[in-house]
Amino acid sequence: MAGGLRVAVQMSSRTTRIAGEDASKICQNFQLACTVESGAALKDKSGAKREYEEKLRREEREYELEKLRIQAEKNANTMNNPENVQAPKVIHEAFHKFNMKDDISLNLTLFERHAELTFLPKKDWVQKLIGLIPIGIAHLIAREPADKCND
Secondary structure, three states: OHHHHHHHHHHHHHOOOOOOHHHHHHHHHHHHHHHHHHHHHHHHHHHHHHHHHHHHHHHHHHHHHHHHHHHHHHHHHHHHOHHHOOOOOOHHHHOOOOOOOOOHHHHHHHHHHHHHHOOOOHHHHHHHHHOOOOHHHHHHHHHOOHHHHOO
């Protein structure tokens, strides 16, 4: 198209010498060539604009993804940080002591549910339960060997 435009420009400079219908045909051809060329240029520009906008969107998504990664890493570090671990509540305050008149299996089930809800580690269940049961049963558990008393 660029070569056609040069010819048209050169021809348009001669239009003053050409009169009548020939002059109007040349002018129409020149305008047609300019229109076709400008249409192609607009397509190229709009394609470049679309590519640029797509690149910006891609960069923005990558930025947001990186931001989420950093936030997730920060949250993971915060959760594992010993300073942020809450001191476990004393289970005696939240759970009633066992009464010999009550059903022991019901009390043990309630204790287990309460321990799970308060995220009490299973390794600490026996230790917490000893404080809730009657002293006679606690003495029996205390006499067991160390490896068996946590079962």
